[in-house]
Amino acid sequence: VKAALTSLxxxxxxxxxKQLAKAVESKEHEKAAELKETLAGFKEKYELDTWMERAANKMANEISFGTHISKGIHSS
Structure with a gap:
């Protein structure tokens, strides 16, 4: 799972x-700092614990249970 998250x-x-590599190469420190901050946000999003929690919450919201389920057999 970790390899898949790293790939994502x-x-x-x-x-x-790529932009960060260019910014570091051309010594654009402000741009590099912005990009590092952006990448840190993505890194956090794709950490195993964070990703599992988000996936579990998403799936929990999609599951619904009926309280008055109709009969399981078709009458005809």
């Missing part, structure tokens, strides 16, 4: 990682 993180932040 890399895929979602590919552009920002």
């Amino acid at each position: 993180y890399d895929k979602k932040t590919e552009a920002q990682q």
Whole structure:
């Protein structure tokens, strides 16, 4: 699971990682700091604990139980 989350993180932040490399190379410290902050937010989003909690909450909201379920057999 961790490898899959790392892969998702890399895929979602590919552009920002390239921009960060350029900013560091050209010594644009303000731009690099902004990009590092952005990447830190993504990194947190794709950590196992955070991701599992979000996924569990999402699935819990999608599950619903009926209180008066109709008969399980079709009458015809």
